[in-house]
Amino acid sequence: MRKPKLLMTPGPTPLPPEVIAAMSQQIIHHRTKEFGEIFSRVNENLKKVFQTKNNVLTFAASGTGAMEASAVNFFSEGDTVLVVSVGVFGDRFINICKTFGLNVIEKKYNYGDVANIDEVIEIIESNRDIKGVFITHNETSTGVTNPIEKLARYLKNTDKILIVDAVSSLGAIDLKTDEWGVDVVVTGSQKALMSPPGLAFVSVSDKAWEFYKTSKLRKFYWDFKKYQDNLLKESQDTPFTPAVTLIRAVDVGLKLLLDYGLENNFKRHTRLAKLTQLAADKLNLELLPKKEYSSAVITAIKAPEGVDIEKVRKIMNQKYDIMVTGGQASLKGKIIRIGHMGYVDEFDLLKTIECFELALLECGYKNFEVGEATKAVLQEIAKEVR
Numbered sequence: 001m002r003k004p005k006l007l008m009t010p011g012p013t014p015l016p017p018e019v020i021a022a023m024s025q026q027i028i029h030h031r032t033k034e035f036g037e038i039f040s041r042v043n044e045n046l047k048k049v050f051q052t053k054n055n056v057l058t059f060a061a062s063g064t065g066a067m068e069a070s071a072v073n074f075f076s077e078g079d080t081v082l083v084v085s086v087g088v089f090g091d092r093f094i095n096i097c098k099t100f101g102l103n104v105i106e107k108k109y110n111y112g113d114v115a116n117i118d119e120v121i122e123i124i125e126s127n128r129d130i131k132g133v134f135i136t137h138n139e140t141s142t143g144v145t146n147p148i149e150k151l152a153r154y155l156k157n158t159d160k161i162l163i164v165d166a167v168s169s170l171g172a173i174d175l176k177t178d179e180w181g182v183d184v185v186v187t188g189s190q191k192a193l194m195s196p197p198g199l200a201f202v203s204v205s206d207k208a209w210e211f212y213k214t215s216k217l218r219k220f221y222w223d224f225k226k227y228q229d230n231l232l233k234e235s236q237d238t239p240f241t242p243a244v245t246l247i248r249a250v251d252v253g254l255k256l257l258l259d260y261g262l263e264n265n266f267k268r269h270t271r272l273a274k275l276t277q278l279a280a281d282k283l284n285l286e287l288l289p290k291k292e293y294s295s296a297v298i299t300a301i302k303a304p305e306g307v308d309i310e311k312v313r314k315i316m317n318q319k320y321d322i323m324v325t326g327g328q329a330s331l332k333g334k335i336i337r338i339g340h341m342g343y344v345d346e347f348d349l350l351k352t353i354e355c356f357e358l359a360l361l362e363c364g365y366k367n368f369e370v371g372e373a374t375k376a377v378l379q380e381i382a383k384e385v386r
Contacts, residue, residue, distance in 0.1 A: 156181030
């Protein structure tokens, strides 16, 4: 008998039973008081998770849809923007901005490195035409978290806006949208929010709304004002048919998250990351990024020399029903990425490390004491119950 696969990936992530149950209900019409009450509650709870007073716009889309929307709503063709990239998703912002005719200044870092915010600020100060800055908060392709607070506070009182991809960080890594001064934050439903894929969310600051007024890029479905206007109605809804079932699911996921507590969730994800890093140490494996800016939601580990890391991943998936991910783009075949975000706990991680050890052994890697990584993680978990 096969058990359901354990998703230890950077998304989608496992779903709590309550969220699954919410999706089994009969569909309701989206232009009703019943739906309006659910949607209004979702919007209010999203504000809490985003840590903002502003409405959060909801789209039936992936996180990439929200990334595109953040480009077309605030700029005009030929506007100069700075895109800071430390991985695949930063590069995606570059491609999106270029697609819509923006003049893109690229600041790229090697995969595995973190953005140097002082360097980014220097670029901004030497290019006064820059109207907006795009950056990824947490880059899942490399397991790096960028220190965006300093950049946000710098830009807060300037005539430029900051757009942050928080698809994999929101709810798991602290992001104080209003306090720091982040103008636009985009995220998706399928990661730390413990909900299925298919919804994208965007928060917009007052300053960013002023940019919206002068934007000349064409948009229809992605037009933020349409969504904002519908949130100002007595019975809140969306301008187009929403993914009703997914909104019901995220309603439950948000309640679970907030009942647990944002701060508790930040600490929990940090703990899972440290346990994974400990396991890598015991396996004599090297992280791709330095520990000090390694992500709290995903750990990127370099493949040991002579080991087919894709085969390791395949064994974990097919033999042990644990799904982890490999490298993307230039990192394909060079790293393995273990996710620990959303509805995942220490015991899911313990099982993952145990099976990781076995898969490494099967692929010929023997530079570790069998069971030491699993034991080290278990001993750390045991400290909580002594």
